[in-house]
Amino acid sequence: SHLDTDLKQVESSYLSSFSASLWVEDRELLLTQALGAMRLPSVDYLRIATKDEVIIELGTEITQDVVERRWPMQFSVGEKTFELAELTVQSDLSAVYQDLWQQFFFLLTTEAIKILLLMVGVLWVAFRLLVNPLQLLSGAVSDFSGGNAPSTVTLPKRWCFDEVSLLAQKYNRSVQKVREHQAELEAERDKAEVANRKKSEFLATMSHEI
Structure with missing residues (x-):
């Protein structure tokens, strides 16, 4: 991360x-x-100090949400090493935390939008594949504008032959059978009316002759 890189640069350079x-x-x-x-x-904060003196202090000392590093400042002359002071560097993590929260809310918002779009897509597919065909079937069952039998139904083109398609097919076959049965009844009724009319004419003729 940038934080580790900067702190290592302070130490090495x-x-x-x-x-x-x-x-x-x-x-x-x-x-x-x-x-x-x-x-x-x-x-964000740098201090060079001995036990008795603050030599340099830049920035404002951070008390919370902080990463702090301390290094002893030494100088070697020949085989001797002298302790000169201590270097303290602090990094303020509040900006890092704020950036993380912003990224979290961005990801949360993005995922929420994805889920919403997915739900809208699922509802649209469900309406197209289930609700709309069932509404058409319901309307056809109560539509007797074509006679004594309900109307047949024509579903919009579907991706495959599924249960709804099978239901519509069986419904249309049932309507067709009802229509055929009604046609047979009407034909028999017409025959009966013709027979009754001929019978009445015959009886009228016989009565007249008698």
Whole structure:
């Protein structure tokens, strides 16, 4: 991450330079170097201090949501190593946490939109494949505008022959049988009416002759 990279850069690139400047008591150069370290995005507070003195302090010390690193500032001359001061660097995590929350809400919103679109798609498919055909069947059952039998139903083109298609097919066959039965009844009724009429005519003729 950027945080780890910046802190490693402080340790690898700046720590030795700070120690060298402090060893020769070049406070002006030390301040320039510290200001350069403060330009790193993840460095929000920097302090160089001994037990008795704060030599340089840049930024405001952070008390919460913080990552802190401390390094001893040493300088070696020959075989001797001198402890000069301690370098403290802090990184404010509040901006990191805020960025994480923003990413979380963005992902949450994105997933919610995806789920909503999926639900709309499922409802549309359900309406097209189930609700609409059943409404057509219901309307056909109560439609007697074509006679004493209900109307047949024609479903919109479907992707496959499923249970709804089978139901519509059986319904249309039933309607056809009802119509055929009614046609047979009407034919028999017509025959009966013709026979009755001929019978009446015959009786009338016989009565007249008698």
